[in-house]
Amino acid sequence: MKGNITRRGNNSWRIKFDIEPNGQGRQTRYVTIRGTKKEAQVEAAKIIAAASKGDYVEGSKETVAQFVERWLRDWAKGNTSNKTYARYEELLRLHVVAHEGERRIQRLRATDLQALYAKLQRETGLAARTVLHVHRVVHRMLRHAAQWGVVHQNAATLVDAPSVPSTEIDILTPAQVQAVLQTLRASDSARRLYTVAAVALGTGMRRGELLALRWQDVDLDAAMVRVERSLEQTKAGLVFKAPKTRHGRRSITLPPSTVSELRTHWRASQERRLALGQGKAPEDALVFGEWDGSPRSPNALTKEWAAAMARAKITATLHSLRHTHASTLIASGLDVLTISRRLGHGSPAITLTVYGHLFKTDDRAAAIMEAAFAGAE
Incomplete structure (x- = not known):
């Protein structure tokens, strides 16, 4: 698939290329890019490559704020609990829309998100764990944006999740x-x-x-x-x-x-x-x-x-009290799968994430392997 670039101004370029939306025949599209010629060439290559694979996303003026409202209404409302929905709504409106709401959703880049997370911690004093929650809900929202053809790529996948200092869980003696x-x-x-x-x-x-x-x-x-x-x-x-x-x-x-x-x-x-x-x-x-x-x-x-x-x-x-229950079972030597099921965790991986440091290292591994090797002879 071919395309060409035409200068429109000192720092403005028009990219012309063809697409075939839903098998409706070839159609010509135009996209204006601001920047240097090299930047325009890089962007043109991305657009043409996406168009050739059928992954091109049509231009849209929908803002981050508008998409947030659409996502909350069309997906979060019917797919999350009331409490989770309220939390998503709070995180997005207070910390994302307030800072990035006017930006077009298609122009939201990884660097914008990285800057947002830094700003939330540096200027607003938001706790690191809350910033991590912001990142997680943005990641989920942009994943749907990509699935719905609103954006070409989930920008949150290119951003490192904010680090959160580990905290000790409360366990009673x-x-x-x-x-x-x-x-x-x-x-x-x-x-x-x-x-x-x-x-x-x-x-x-x-x-x-x-x-x-x-x-x-x-x-x-x-x-x-x-x-x-x-x-x-x-x-x-x-x-x-x-x-x-x-x-x-x-x-x-x-x-x-x-x-x-x-x-x-x-x-x-x-x-x-x-x-x-x-x-x-x-x-x-x-x-x-x-x-x-x-x-x-x-x-x-x-x-x-x-x-x-x-x-x-x-x-x-x-x-x-829940942590104490779990730690008591772990200390008794009960297996992680049984403990996970008893606690109602989605998987043993969650149990290990929360309580992994409480499980004792089993030093029998070397002896077990030695016995196996001996038997193989």
């Missing part, structure tokens, strides 16, 4: 676990947090999963709970949602002590309902709902937990 449980058990104001903590430690369930748990999901005779959904706090209110991955929907075996705590909690819940004239709880009643049976706010639970720990002068986040 056995003594700290006992201190937390004893504190919650002894305090009337924090007593309703006790069973939540006991189940979180015994199962490794996430906050939203605990708050979405129904009695119909609990089989105390079989010592098992079934995770079917999660409770999410959004701008529109509390929303029950399905797990993010197929492994998020799972069955978790219960330690005997956790079964005992849940039986006690069941009896107390029934007695309270009868005292309030509500009758026996239906099967779909929440295990950790409010007094009237309504869902308990995830954010309110976290604040309630933090206040209880502050009063007791104990450093322990609600999420540290």
Whole structure:
């Protein structure tokens, strides 16, 4: 496929080339390039090569801001949870549209993104982890832009992901676990947090999963709970949602002590309902709902937990109970696949990314190989 370059001004060049869109016959296209002749020749070579392979993207005046709104409406709204959508919307509008919104989406280059990430950290003081989240959502958005034929290439693939300093995860020692449980058990104001903590430690369930748990999901005779959904706090209110991955929907075996705590909690819940004239709880009643049976706010639970720990002068986040559960299983020598399934991770790779440093190196490898070589002889 051929094309030619014609000077239009001192630093302006017109590239003429042919395309065959969707088998509709050959059509002539013109693109104006600003810069030196050499730059125009390089751009012309790229355009002609793309056109010859059928990858040429027609010129568009759509801006980054306009595409962000289109992507949020046409893809993110129907393919992400309410919480994830709200986060994507916030990251894109506050940190991308605010700085690059007027630029045409087709003219967004890797250097522009690199400069944006540096600016977000240097001038706005945005945390490195937040900048990394910006990069990830931009990468996903531009991937769709390329798939939809809006841009020729996902510029984010040419940018190094912002580095984030590693942080230690919070894991409680056995003594700290006992201190937390004893504190919650002894305090009337924090007593309703006790069973939540006991189940979180015994199962490794996430906050939203605990708050979405129904009695119909609990089989105390079989010592098992079934995770079917999660409770999410959004701008529109509390929303029950399905797990993010197929492994998020799972069955978790219960330690005997956790079964005992849940039986006690069941009896107390029934007695309270009868005292309030509500009758026996239906099967779909929440295990950790409010007094009237309504869902308990995830954010309110976290604040309630933090206040209880502050009063007791104990450093322990609600999420540290999940980490403690995982670390205890790892220390026992349980295999990573089983741990991953129990935690509801999408794959063992995620488990290794979060907890890999806790797995002990197995020094038997050399001996195993030596035995194998000996047997081969």
